[in-house]
Amino acid sequence: MTDTHGTAHALRAISNEEGLDARLLVDRGTFRLDVSLRVAPGEVVALLGPNGAGKTTALRALAGLAPLDGGRLLLDGTALEDTPPESRPVGVVFQDYLLFPHLTALDNVAFGPRCQGASKAEARTRAAEWLDRLGLAEHAGSRPRRLSGGQAQRVALARALATRPRLLLLDEPLAALDARTRLEVRSQLRRHLAEFEAVAVLVTHDPLDAMVLADRLVVVEDGRVVQEGTPSDIARHPRTDYIARLVGLNLYRGEADGHTVRLGAGPGVTITETLTGPVFVAFPPSAVTLHRDRPHGSSARNLWHGEVAGLETHGDQIRADIGGELPLAADLTTVAAAELGLHPGAEVWATVKAAQTHAYPV
Amino acid sequence: MTVPRDKSAAAAETLGGAPRRRRGRAAGRGAPLPLLVPALIGLAFLAVPLVALLVRAPWRSMPELLTSAEVWQALRLSLVCATLATAVCLVIGVPLAWLLARVEFPGRGFVRALVTLPLVLPPVVGGVALLMALGRNGIVGRSLDSWFGITLPFTTAGVVVAEAFVAMPFLVISVEGTLRAADPRYEEAAATLGASRFTAFRRVTLPLIAPGIAAGAVLAWARALGEFGATITFAGNFPGRTQTMPLAVYLALQSDPEAAIALSLVLLAVSVAVLAGLRDRWMATA
Numbered sequence: 001m002t003d004t005h006g007t008a009h010a011l012r013a014i015s016n017e018e019g020l021d022a023r024l025l026v027d028r029g030t031f032r033l034d035v036s037l038r039v040a041p042g043e044v045v046a047l048l049g050p051n052g053a054g055k056t057t058a059l060r061a062l063a064g065l066a067p068l069d070g071g072r073l074l075l076d077g078t079a080l081e082d083t084p085p086e087s088r089p090v091g092v093v094f095q096d097y098l099l100f101p102h103l104t105a106l107d108n109v110a111f112g113p114r115c116q117g118a119s120k121a122e123a124r125t126r127a128a129e130w131l132d133r134l135g136l137a138e139h140a141g142s143r144p145r146r147l148s149g150g151q152a153q154r155v156a157l158a159r160a161l162a163t164r165p166r167l168l169l170l171d172e173p174l175a176a177l178d179a180r181t182r183l184e185v186r187s188q189l190r191r192h193l194a195e196f197e198a199v200a201v202l203v204t205h206d207p208l209d210a211m212v213l214a215d216r217l218v219v220v221e222d223g224r225v226v227q228e229g230t231p232s233d234i235a236r237h238p239r240t241d242y243i244a245r246l247v248g249l250n251l252y253r254g255e256a257d258g259h260t261v262r263l264g265a266g267p268g269v270t271i272t273e274t275l276t277g278p279v280f281v282a283f284p285p286s287a288v289t290l291h292r293d294r295p296h297g298s299s300a301r302n303l304w305h306g307e308v309a310g311l312e313t314h315g316d317q318i319r320a321d322i323g324g325e326l327p328l329a330a331d332l333t334t335v336a337a338a339e340l341g342l343h344p345g346a347e348v349w350a351t352v353k354a355a356q357t358h359a360y361p362v
Numbered sequence: 363m364t365v366p367r368d369k370s371a372a373a374a375e376t377l378g379g380a381p382r383r384r385r386g387r388a389a390g391r392g393a394p395l396p397l398l399v400p401a402l403i404g405l406a407f408l409a410v411p412l413v414a415l416l417v418r419a420p421w422r423s424m425p426e427l428l429t430s431a432e433v434w435q436a437l438r439l440s441l442v443c444a445t446l447a448t449a450v451c452l453v454i455g456v457p458l459a460w461l462l463a464r465v466e467f468p469g470r471g472f473v474r475a476l477v478t479l480p481l482v483l484p485p486v487v488g489g490v491a492l493l494m495a496l497g498r499n500g501i502v503g504r505s506l507d508s509w510f511g512i513t514l515p516f517t518t519a520g521v522v523v524a525e526a527f528v529a530m531p532f533l534v535i536s537v538e539g540t541l542r543a544a545d546p547r548y549e550e551a552a553a554t555l556g557a558s559r560f561t562a563f564r565r566v567t568l569p570l571i572a573p574g575i576a577a578g579a580v581l582a583w584a585r586a587l588g589e590f591g592a593t594i595t596f597a598g599n600f601p602g603r604t605q606t607m608p609l610a611v612y613l614a615l616q617s618d619p620e621a622a623i624a625l626s627l628v629l630l631a632v633s634v635a636v637l638a639g640l641r642d643r644w645m646a647t648a
Binding site: 063064065084085086087088090091092094098100101102111112115116159160163 | 545547548550551552553554555556557558559561565566569570
């Protein structure tokens with residue numbers, strides 16, 4: 001949390017006038033959300049977190065669909081806490097889009113401008129422009145159920161953008177798509193978000209979506225911000241197990257003393273950095289080498305004993321879940337796994353070169 | 363492949379057991395007599411009276427009977443009043459259904475029970491209650507009379523009021539059910555696009571629940587068309603003013619049974635037409 005506030009202070013200068021400055025407090029008895037967000041115009045921020053972390057609650061609070069129990073919500077310097085959703089300059093792309101089934105794509109997009117007081121003809125002209133911009137001109141007359149998932153997603157985006165929002169919210173924008181469409185829609189969405197000049201906040205539990213679409217990630221766990229930063233920063237310096245697992249790293253917290261990090265009562269990890277005090281140590285599963293017998297003459301500085309807890313196929317790789325003095329994940333080829341005769345319960349020795357670990361202060 | 367094989371094996375077993383029965387009874391395979399007999403009696407109980415109506419109908423004199431001025435007068439009055447009553451139900455019933463489905467308020471369960479009461483209340487009681495409320499000396503009717511000069515009992519407007527009173531629950535229950543099944547998040551989506559709650563209702567919710575409203579309106583209309591007890595109690599039986607078809611049928615039965623049958627056939631035809639119109643909605647699901 002201290003780091004969060006540090007970043008927030010650094011951003012204050014640009015966000016006091018323009019953009020989003022929010023502290024969202026929602027108290028639901030057993031669940032408490034407390035998330036601070038500062039987003040500059042033109043910036044895309046992803047709220048990333050596991051299911052039930054409070055991301056969608058935060059999004060609904062920003063849209064005015066869920067009441068705030070405290071905090072503040074400033075958009076371009078205007079307080080919006082008590083403004084009903086229909087009066088907020090906020091556009092929402094819902095997870096399952098919620099396109100009105102009885103209206104054509106064109107009339108779905110024209111709905112917002114109509115509500116804002118445009119005449120029917122004017123609203124339709126504006127809607128047609130948006131559909132055109134998103135490459136949907138030939139689907140203007142289609143009802144939502146005749147649109148593919150990717151098309152429906154773009155209509156939903158056009159509908160949200162047609163109200164000219166100052167804050168665009170996207171709730172799991174790619175979750176409803178199948179894997180193949182997802183890839184294509186993700187890159188399109190990235191382009192459209194890059195063109196958007198106001199604040200964009202998206203919510204996702206998919207790290208890849210977050211990293212591709214957003215300039216900055218805000219990781220939320222249990223209703224609190226646990227880390228925020230650029231995607232590459234977070235990938236290199238994860239601060240919680242959840243993030244480390246997301247970005248595919250083995251992550252440990254311990255006390256550093258020179259080139260050694262002591263992990264509680266457990267074993268030590270040798271690192272190349274010279275550090276003292278509490279640190280995180282991380283290394284990717286691909287940096288781990290597994291042996292059936294205790295290796296002799298290995299140049300690797302880190303050697304731990306354990307046993308295979310599980311095996312999982314990832315493409316042509318196998319990820320081994322190793323339990324023991326230092327629980328870790330190791331990647332190896334199917335051939336290597338067969339040669340080692342790995343099976344759950346098998347005893348193994350794991351080695352990691354100090355040069356492949358990465359340590360940083362907590 | 364194992365699953366289909368298992369299935370066919372099971373099917374073969376059933377078939378193996380079937381021939382014994384099939385020899386005895388081809389169609390009624392598996393329907394035990396203690397269920398079949400009452401079921402057929404039940405079917406006959408519902409069908410025979412309708413068949414009797416058709417058999418005893420004075421087909422030869424029918425054209426003459428149905429073209430008489432009184433019949434047309436009663437039929438027209440019935441159609442007009444039932445339609446107006448349905449309109450009244452729509453105007454006040456749909457918002458009431460929305461209130462029950464979308465707004466949390468204390469005593470909602472009680473209000474819902476109150477709304478459904480006319481469904482089980484004997485219509486005559488409804489008529490008496492309407493007289494006590496809207497009659498010339500009723501708690502509301504007195505003011506209506508003295509302030510606006512409006513008198514409802516024993517007028518055509520009274521017929522509409524009585525029919526709407528009895529038909530409203532059908533509409534409210536149908537619309538409320540549809541509203542509960544409709545996804546309220548569409549209203550939220552409309553709100554984020556700048557729609558006030560009323561605009562969202564008018565432009566999003568209403569079109570979404572239109573099929574439920576239509577079904578409720580047809581039910582309410584059919585109920586209003588057949589209304590007898592509340593109408594005769596509250597509005598009386600004045601030909602051309604308050605004498606609707608059911609009242610005309612009842613009256614005709616005492617003086618001219620053939621005319622009563624002819625009028626009944628007209629109402630039967632209307633009912634069958636309504637059922638045919640609702641076929642897609644209810645009979646298809648069966």
